Amino acid sequence: MFSEVHCEGTASKTQLEGKPCSLMGMKVLQKATRGRSAGLFSLIDTMWPPGMLLEAAGRGQACEEVKAHGPPPSFCYVLAAHPDMGQIDPIEDDPISKLYQPPVPRVLREILQTDDLSTRCSFYARVIYQRSQLNSLLLLQQRETWLVVTDVSLQGQEGNDPGLPKTVSVCVAPSCVLSRAVLDALTQAASHSFLFRDTLRAHGQIVCAERSVLLLQKTPLSAASSVPSCELTSPVQLSKLDSVTQVNSVCSVQGTVVGVDESTAFSWPTCDLCGNERLEQSPGHRGSFSCGDCSRVVSSPVLRRHLEVFLACPSRPQCTVKVKLSQPSISSLLSVAAGEDGSYEVRSVLGQEVGPLPCVVRSVSAHPAGGVRLEEVELLTAGRASSQPGRRP
Numbered sequence: 001m002f003s004e005v006h007c008e009g010t011a012s013k014t015q016l017e018g019k020p021c022s023l024m025g026m027k028v029l030q031k032a033t034r035g036r037s038a039g040l041f042s043l044i045d046t047m048w049p050p051g052m053l054l055e056a057a058g059r060g061q062a063c064e065e066v067k068a069h070g071p072p073p074s075f076c077y078v079l080a081a082h083p084d085m086g087q088i089d090p091i092e093d094d095p096i097s098k099l100y101q102p103p104v105p106r107v108l109r110e111i112l113q114t115d116d117l118s119t120r121c122s123f124y125a126r127v128i129y130q131r132s133q134l135n136s137l138l139l140l141q142q143r144e145t146w147l148v149v150t151d152v153s154l155q156g157q158e159g160n161d162p163g164l165p166k167t168v169s170v171c172v173a174p175s176c177v178l179s180r181a182v183l184d185a186l187t188q189a190a191s192h193s194f195l196f197r198d199t200l201r202a203h204g205q206i207v208c209a210e211r212s213v214l215l216l217q218k219t220p221l222s223a224a225s226s227v228p229s230c231e232l233t234s235p236v237q238l239s240k241l242d243s244v245t246q247v248n249s250v251c252s253v254q255g256t257v258v259g260v261d262e263s264t265a266f267s268w269p270t271c272d273l274c275g276n277e278r279l280e281q282s283p284g285h286r287g288s289f290s291c292g293d294c295s296r297v298v299s300s301p302v303l304r305r306h307l308e309v310f311l312a313c314p315s316r317p318q319c320t321v322k323v324k325l326s327q328p329s330i331s332s333l334l335s336v337a338a339g340e341d342g343s344y345e346v347r348s349v350l351g352q353e354v355g356p357l358p359c360v361v362r363s364v365s366a367h368p369a370g371g372v373r374l375e376e377v378e379l380l381t382a383g384r385a386s387s388q389p390g391r392r393p
């Protein structure tokens with residue numbers, strides 16, 4: 001029989017993993033069944049059968065071994081400790097239970113090629129993009145977060161299967177409890193490797209939800225280790241935008257500018273020293289600005305722009321591809337087109353080649369001839385903070 005024990009505050013959960021424990025002062029919160037607690041049973045099915053053959057109940061009696069494992073259990077008790085007398089104590093002389101089934105990490109290629117969606121999967125992967133640079137721990141805990149990850153099995157030589165993507169999107173649901181170390185790593189603008197434990201698969205994506213665990217991998221895994229390494233040596237490769245590209249994924253886009261969305265195009269001056277985007281018109285100095293953060297007159301402000309272009313992409317013919325460009329791409333696109341006052345002729349932008357650009361897919365129309373909306377992004381790199389010009393700390 002399986003039971004899930006809610007041991008909030010009773011003991012450190014990581015110290016108990018795999019260890020036989022004695023429970024005292026427990027109360028039954030719920031008898032969970034397969035039909036109503038699919039998430040819990042996907043975890044039980046992943047740990048089934050146990051690491052050793054089970055013994056029939058009642059020690060001292062016949063103590064007869066059950067020769068084969070039966071089907072996985074159909075119910076599970078959810079227990080919690082009574083506030084005053086509840087206790088969970090590891091049994092000291094028995095370090096690791098023979099019943100314990102640790103998670104078995106697999107490479108992403110293997111996980112994507114498996115059709116079995118009923119059990120959980122664990123893997124090591126490097127985060128190369130995180131939707132919206134969250135700089136608030138609070139936001140990260142309350143919202144669904146999208147991570148784009150990859151490993152050597154998708155990047156390496158054996159990953160050159162045209163049917164497999166180079167990167168995978170992972171949805172971290174608010175129900176996935178993240179440790180402080182993981183939250184800290186996710187709020188940094190740098191790439192980190194994690195062990196994703198007991199994740200679910202749903203609608204073609206990997207989901208971290210209740211009972212999934214993210215563990216930060218601090219040091220590169222040694223070659224002698226049996227766990228698959230996710231250390232990538234060369235720059236990360238992305239899949240090209242094509243007809244199977246999904247929303248929230250990251251892809252590489254290349255094409256010819258065939259149009260500019262003039263209704264959304266605008267520019268604004270920023271401080272050349274601190275990147276402040278809210279400059280004020282200097283009184284008395286026509287055309288110059290002052291920065292409230294630096295308390296100075298900004299004589300040569302840096303112009304930032306919002307520009308979305310339509311591309312003709314050979315990889316998605318017949319499809320409207322709209323890309324919100326990053327500042328460096330806008331600068332290079334306009335370098336040949338801009339006049340002295342910063343204005344530019346749409347005509348001179350048309351026909352220019354752009355890319356390959358790393359882009360996140362914001363939306364994909366269900367209609368095959370419909371549109372794809374993309375946003376150019378900066379991929380996270382290991383150990384180096386993001387250096388987008390003008391970005392405020």
Ligand SMILES: [Zn+2]
Nearest residue numbers: 271274291294
């Ligand atoms: Zn400033």
